[in-house]
Amino acid sequence: MKNIDTNLENYHYRKTNIIQILQDIQSEHNYLPEKILKYVSERLKMPLSTIYSIATFYAAFSLNPRGKHLCTVCMGTACHVRGAAAILNEFERKLDIKAGETTGDMNYSLETVNCLGCCAIGPIVVYDGKYMGEFKLKDVAAVLKEKE
Amino acid sequence: MIELMIDGKKVTAQKGETVLKVAQRYNIYIPTLCYHKDLSPYGGCRLCIVEVEGWPLPVASCTLPAQEGLKVKTDTPLLKDLRRFTLQLILSEHPHACLICDRKEDCAHYMECIQKAPITFGCKFCPSNNDCELQTLVDYLEIKDIPFDFHYRSLMVERYDPFFERDYNLCILCGRCVRMCQEVRGAATLDFHHRGPDTLVGTAFRLPHLETGCQFCGACVDVCPTGALRERYGKWQAKSEKSVRATCALCNIGCSINLNIDSEGKLVSSTPDNNQICVRGRFGIVPMVYHARRLTRPLMKKDNRLVEVEWEEALSYVASKLDEHRGKTGLLFGSHMTIEALESLYRLADDLRCSIAAPLDIDGKGEPLKLEEFKDESVFLVVNTDMIRDFSPLLLMLRMQSKIQSTIIVIDSLENKFTNMADLWLQPKPGKEFETVSLLFGRGKKRNTTGISHETLERCKDILKKRNVYVLYNPAHSRRIDVPKSVRTLPLYSSINTLKICELGTDGSVDDILKKKTIDCLYAIGVLPRLQKGYKTVIVQNCFPPPFEFDVFLPTVTFVETRGSVINIEGKVKKVRRAIDPVGKSKPDDWIFQRMSEILKYDIKRRRPRQRKKKLSRVFEDMGTSKKYPVNLLVRENCYMYQGHPLSSLMKGFQRLRDDTALWISVDVAKKLRIKDNMHVRVISRNINLELHARVSDNLPENSVLIYNHPFLGVDQNQAVRIECITKETR
Amino acid sequence: MKPALIISAGTCGLARGAGEIVKAAQDYQSKRRLQQKFDIIITGCHGFCEAETNVVVHVDGKQIFYQKLRPENVKDVIEKTLLREEIINNFLWSDPKTQQVYVYIDDIPFYRKQKRILLGNNLHVKPECIEDYVKLGGYSALNKALKEYQPKRVINLIKESGLRGRGGAGFPTGKKWELCRKMKSSVKYIVCNADEGDPGAYMDRSLLEGNPHSVIEGMIIGAYAIGAREGIIYVRNEYPLAVKNIEIAIKQARKRGLLGENILGSKFSFDITIVRGAGAFVCGEETALLISIEGRVGRPRPRPPYPVEKGLWGKPTNINNVETWANIPAIILRGAQWFSSIGTEGSKGTKIFSLVGKINNTGLVEVPMGITLREIIYDIGGGIPAGKKFKAVQTGGPSGGCIPSELLDLPIDYESLTEAGSMMGSGGMIVMDEDTCMVDVARYFLNFTQQESCGKCPPCRLGTKDMVQILNRISRGEGREGDIELLENIGGNVKRGSLCGLGQTAPHPVLTTIKYFRDEYLAHIKEQRCPALVCTALISYVIDPELCGGCTICAKNCPSNAISGEPKKVYAIDQAKCIKCGICVSVCPDKFRAVKKVSPALT
Structure with a gap:
């Protein structure tokens, strides 16, 4: 909780900064742990329901822990017309989870993003922070194998 | 003044007024759904849309500020189309068999249907059937079918909380409950979560309301236009046919309420009357009135057995006994009855030379709390009182009255919803609350033993310096507070009619009377004392049976079955109404006193009651823990009482809200003594020796236990105690 | 150099x-x-x-x-x-x-035909280096504005230039500034909307990443003209590099006295803070954006009151998009006449488009208003790759529509695009060829807006959902007679009945594809056929026996063991087992290209 206090201090305990505060928590923990949200609610004197409302509204936040590896498929229009949906399907099939879920062994999380703004080189997959342009269906197996 | 046109009619509006409000003022109907007069406009439901000349698209009139020269049309074919479309969409997500069924009119009258539809789509199972705003709108917009695929959310109905249930399958996301909970009540238990087609209303993490800041005031239920939020009690009862405007007498605020009655004269619900009320008035009245344990026939002990008797027999017996014990009768009474009954009671007591007492800490002057006196930028210093739990409507009124920049500072060693919501919470060590107040005003001894840091006290002093300060405290657990003259102290008496009893005075405290050796006969009216000796005759006048033996029981009515007046904390005299006939053979208190005086051939209206003691100053002792009594016992008044019974002992919902008959134990004490929830423990001090069941709470300060006092417990103040663990039984 | x-x-x-x-x-x-x-x-x-x-x-x-x-x-x-x-x-x-x-x-040709007023400098400045920007004349517009012009004159200049908002709706910028300036309030805000949510558009990202000072300079000038002391850049969190570069740029500008108290020795003070978005498309809508800055859930509220009257914290607020702000310095330096000489009667200056999809030269193109789609797609974009046929271009993101080849000679400006049923939007331009299914595209966009709908008003929350359901069933081959009319009906009502811009424009992709490609819808509904071979339920994969080389690669890679055959001989797909994942197409060696798609699906 010490980290959280520093985080809150950075934002001067202002309720209006809650989105930025949650972003920092999300980037530290990869998700928003319920316990921490309750703590933030107490410290900021902000209703937990409000924080929960924000945390579920904005797509950047996740209330469930994510896996060791994060795989994000860009579903932007340019990527879509170049076959992003099939790539996502293939990931879903290979990992046996739906987009937004995490595998049971907590190894992989699969997510989608609306657009990364790299439309020219789509379809794009971001794997553990690494951008991969012109991604092909057959690359799915290769990427997952490489990380095993 | 702004001039504009609505439907070709020239109308005038105030600055800031919305087009919808102007239209309503001119009796121009615009359908609405998310709009509610007590809430901020939301603009979400898109039913109140209007066309404005020169504007490309229709706009919501509930958020449209009136502007000079605006030409508004409220009813065009386009608007009708769009409204119908929108409502059809809403209904594609709301079980709507009850709304568009061709047999709905017959159904409304006979509730008969052999079709499969009612079971599948729930028209028979919607508690709001025939009491639903959607039905009105469907009629207005002449909707006969829903062209869209029906989508059922398949959510579990939330039944796990007391008092009300939530079926979000019926929710249309108008957000009224959310705004009510946030804006008006300040509880912020409900909010929207998720988004788009997944949007729902609910608590954080879908927690039960009991685990949130919910006050169970029921305001959300009352603004819900559908059957999504529903009171559990009387859910399947008939629709109310009429409402009686009355007063809730369950506490000293005396909120105005509407008593809703069905065609058979049965009380269906009690709802607020354009105001805010609390859980007691909203959910406590009806189940109490029709409680299974309520006694509604006079009882007398004959051959050591209680038997039902007629009123005349019981009253003659009581009168003869009172006559016999003239001068030796102790008369204890609660403040629940009407002023008229109280006055009769006093005269009766005078005639029979009874010693009378009420379980109240009265103070001769009896200052009413005048809300209108509060100025802007006030500071309210509240000592040892959970205003959210015990005085929430008053708290909302305070806030409203001094809207601008008022600050609430709470001094309390206990943590609760109120301390969490306050602008500043000072948490002194148990028993050091008054020292804290003295230090804040630079009085009393100089040394600070409160446990609050010097800096915090200084910060607090700064806040107090430049503003009007009001100290609010509950006399039941606070001594008179020592403050400079410029600071107003206002006692928060919790029971209705306390001001009246302050004016009439008593013959001492309840304890004084119970200890009096000369008293042979005890007459307990709406109060349950902890008996300390045997009596020749014990007479009980109450709605519910007492936990001790008695000779006669006189069943009285509740405040919804009688007429008369009560006086509240503000000094306002308010009317209680006879909304329903007395249940069973129960009778109003004043009728009983009247009859008794007739039997005694005594003219009850003859003269003014004699003068009595107007001030009872209880001596508050310091806690002073010792080796023998190492634990701090904190005592708080139980403000959830009626006629001497804790509401929690009568209604399960209240018990779940807070188990106020338990001994609450701080985590460290529980750990040390290995006490777990529901174990039986004994609390022993120099004055008390009680057996209670235990509850562990992390809201208590270290090394402390807590009791919610009521007369039957007889623990009237903080003291040092010893805790002994008796059994490991669970209740 | x-x-x-x-x-x-x-x-x-x-x-x-x-x-x-x-x-x-x-x-x-x-x-x-x-x-x-x-x-x-x-x-x-x-x-x-x-x-x-x-x-x-x-x-x-x-x-x-x-x-x-x-x-x-x-x-x-x-x-x-x-x-x-x-x-x-x-x-x-x-x-x-x-x-x-x-x-x-x-x-x-890609560069030659463009007019790179805003993007040109990306080639010359290191984004983290304010000196580079200053060397190119950066901040001289600010200096000029502060020293030579009264705020009113600045507003008049912008009005005369004819600049319109580049965020999509095209409200005249100078007029907006003037409205905000006239509001009586001691506190005013300006906001830079960098919540570039349209999938397929990334010019704002490029500007913020490549030349952040141009945006900052534009904002300072705007603040001076309007009388604001505080500015906020609301930027997508999905753009980490952009966030980093503006952060650096703001620090540098402060150091040089370009932000903060008494800018360049004048009496004017102004500073900028960054607020990161958290992944909600609807927060690009101005009222939702402001609510989001206030730390709340970004559900739009009805207008009026408009943000210039009641914006951030209830104070007058002027919101412009990144590209709009970036135009300001150039207008101040080169004059309103110069700017208004570019473009068409009603739409002045240049516009950046992101030219993506099935096109040879993908990238960001900055062109004068009034240029035709044909010039952009064929002269700058170099046409469609692999000899395929152009089918449509989608402009304006989820709020826009698809423009067919008949309209390729349409000169682009705000009005012409709206007339065509689409809109300028933020400038995404997604080119589609014959392999793109228009039902699928419509379904894609509607699915997007449906998920991004805030959920506040029923037409948007439920209307888009119903439309998605109908499109889903059409693409599954379960379309019903009358579905097209139902889509048109719902679409029209959602447009008119929704609270904010998101819902009011959400049906565009469907309505335009129906308008221009009705045949394709009919093929789906009546023949269960997807002409572009995209809708999975309506296609089958088959191996052309003429082309198959029997290399066994497809059979080895098939996840459902649907492909059988003997090495060196022709392979075949068992339709009952095929899950239509498309792996076989992807792995079939280029020398064979034997796996084909056919529609309607084989049974």
Whole structure:
């Protein structure tokens, strides 16, 4: 909780900064742990329901822990017309989870993003922070194998 | 003044007024759904849309500020189309068999249907059937079918909380409950979560309301236009046919309420009357009135057995006994009855030379709390009182009255919803609350033993310096507070009619009377004392049976079955109404006193009651823990009482809200003594020796236990105690 | 100027490996101690994304354009071109159609036909270096505005220039400023909307990454004109590099006295803070954006009151989009006349489009208003790859529509696009060829808006959902008679009945595809056929026995063991087992290309 206090201090305990505060928590923990949200609610004197409302509204936040590896498929229009949906399907099939879920062994999380703004080189997959342009269906197996 | 046109009619509006409000003022109907007069406009439901000349698209009139020269049309074919479309969409997500069924009119009258539809789509199972705003709108917009695929959310109905249930399958996301909970009540238990087609209303993490800041005031239920939020009690009862405007007498605020009655004269619900009320008035009245344990026939002990008797027999017996014990009768009474009954009671007591007492800490002057006196930028210093739990409507009124920049500072060693919501919470060590107040005003001894840091006290002093300060405290657990003259102290008496009893005075405290050796006969009216000796005759006048033996029981009515007046904390005299006939053979208190005086051939209206003691100053002792009594016992008044019974002992919902008959134990004490929830423990001090069941709470300060006092417990103040663990039984 | 190696390193450049190019160049330079001989300039995106990772070699006043470099090529580029002025033909860009090779950047058709007022400087400034920007005349517009013009004069200039909001709706910028200036309030705010949510548009990202000071300068001038002391840049969190670069730029501007108290010695004070969005498309809507800045859930509220009357914290607030702000310095410096000489009667200046999808030269193009779609797609974009046929271009993102080939000669401006049923939007331009199914595109966009709907008003929350359901069933081959009319009916009502811009424009993709490609809808509904071979339920994969080489690769890769056959002989797909994942198409060697799609599906 010490980290959280520093985080809150950075934002001067202002309720209006809650989105930025949650972003920092999300980037530290990869998700928003319920316990921490309750703590933030107490410290900021902000209703937990409000924080929960924000945390579920904005797509950047996740209330469930994510896996060791994060795989994000860009579903932007340019990527879509170049076959992003099939790539996502293939990931879903290979990992046996739906987009937004995490595998049971907590190894992989699969997510989608609306657009990364790299439309020219789509379809794009971001794997553990690494951008991969012109991604092909057959690359799915290769990427997952490489990380095993 | 702004001039504009609505439907070709020239109308005038105030600055800031919305087009919808102007239209309503001119009796121009615009359908609405998310709009509610007590809430901020939301603009979400898109039913109140209007066309404005020169504007490309229709706009919501509930958020449209009136502007000079605006030409508004409220009813065009386009608007009708769009409204119908929108409502059809809403209904594609709301079980709507009850709304568009061709047999709905017959159904409304006979509730008969052999079709499969009612079971599948729930028209028979919607508690709001025939009491639903959607039905009105469907009629207005002449909707006969829903062209869209029906989508059922398949959510579990939330039944796990007391008092009300939530079926979000019926929710249309108008957000009224959310705004009510946030804006008006300040509880912020409900909010929207998720988004788009997944949007729902609910608590954080879908927690039960009991685990949130919910006050169970029921305001959300009352603004819900559908059957999504529903009171559990009387859910399947008939629709109310009429409402009686009355007063809730369950506490000293005396909120105005509407008593809703069905065609058979049965009380269906009690709802607020354009105001805010609390859980007691909203959910406590009806189940109490029709409680299974309520006694509604006079009882007398004959051959050591209680038997039902007629009123005349019981009253003659009581009168003869009172006559016999003239001068030796102790008369204890609660403040629940009407002023008229109280006055009769006093005269009766005078005639029979009874010693009378009420379980109240009265103070001769009896200052009413005048809300209108509060100025802007006030500071309210509240000592040892959970205003959210015990005085929430008053708290909302305070806030409203001094809207601008008022600050609430709470001094309390206990943590609760109120301390969490306050602008500043000072948490002194148990028993050091008054020292804290003295230090804040630079009085009393100089040394600070409160446990609050010097800096915090200084910060607090700064806040107090430049503003009007009001100290609010509950006399039941606070001594008179020592403050400079410029600071107003206002006692928060919790029971209705306390001001009246302050004016009439008593013959001492309840304890004084119970200890009096000369008293042979005890007459307990709406109060349950902890008996300390045997009596020749014990007479009980109450709605519910007492936990001790008695000779006669006189069943009285509740405040919804009688007429008369009560006086509240503000000094306002308010009317209680006879909304329903007395249940069973129960009778109003004043009728009983009247009859008794007739039997005694005594003219009850003859003269003014004699003068009595107007001030009872209880001596508050310091806690002073010792080796023998190492634990701090904190005592708080139980403000959830009626006629001497804790509401929690009568209604399960209240018990779940807070188990106020338990001994609450701080985590460290529980750990040390290995006490777990529901174990039986004994609390022993120099004055008390009680057996209670235990509850562990992390809201208590270290090394402390807590009791919610009521007369039957007889623990009237903080003291040092010893805790002994008796059994490991669970209740 | 010293010889220099200018490396394009925006997000997409980095995704293609610009980082390694930079490292290779730096290593080489320091190993050979060539720091005195040439500079390495790491810039934002050069716009020609197709050519990434590209570098521009600046030598002897000329700019040689090399494309698709690998780190191992860097040594050659430095030794030969940079130091000896030799051209390496292999790295030059050649037109895929004419095979003509181009040496200099300015000759390349992609660049030649553009008018790069805003994007041009991306080539010359290191985003984290304020000096570069100042050297190019940066902040002289601010200086001019503060020293020479009264705020009112600035507003008049912008009004005269005819600049309209680049965020999509095209409200006249000068008029908005004037409204905000006239509001009586001691506190006013200006906001830069950098919540570029339209999938397929990324010009704002490119500007913020490549030339953040141009946006900041525009904001300072705007604040001066309006009388605001505080500015906020609301930027998508999905753009980490943009966030970083503006943060640096703001710090530098403060250091130089361009932000903060008494800017450039005047009485005018102004500062900017950054607020990161958290992934909600609807927060690009101005009221939702402001609510989001206030730390709440970004559900739009009805207007009026407009933000210029009651905006952030209830105070008058002027919101403009990144590209709008970036236009301001140029207008101040070069004058309103100059600006209004570019473009059409009603739409002045240039507009940046992101030209993506099925097109040869993908990238960001900045063109004068009034240019035709044909010029953009064929002259700048180089046409459709692999000899396919152009089918439609989608403009305006989820709020826009699809424009068919009949309208290719449409001169682009705000009005013409709206008339065509689409809109300018933020400038995404997604080119589609014959392999794109229009039902699928409509379904894609509706699915997007449906998920991004805030959920507040029923027409948007439920209307879009119903439309998605109908489109879903059409693409599954379960479309019903009358579905097209139902879509049109719902669409029209959602447009008119919704609370905010998101719902009011959400039906556009469906309505325009129905308008221009009704046949395709009918093929789906009546014949269960997807002409573009996209809708999975309506297609089957088959192996052409004429082409199959029996290499066994498809059978080995098939996840459902649906392909059988003997090595060296023809393979076949068992339709009952096939899950239509498409792996077989993807793995079938180019020399065979034996797996084909057919529609309607085989049973």
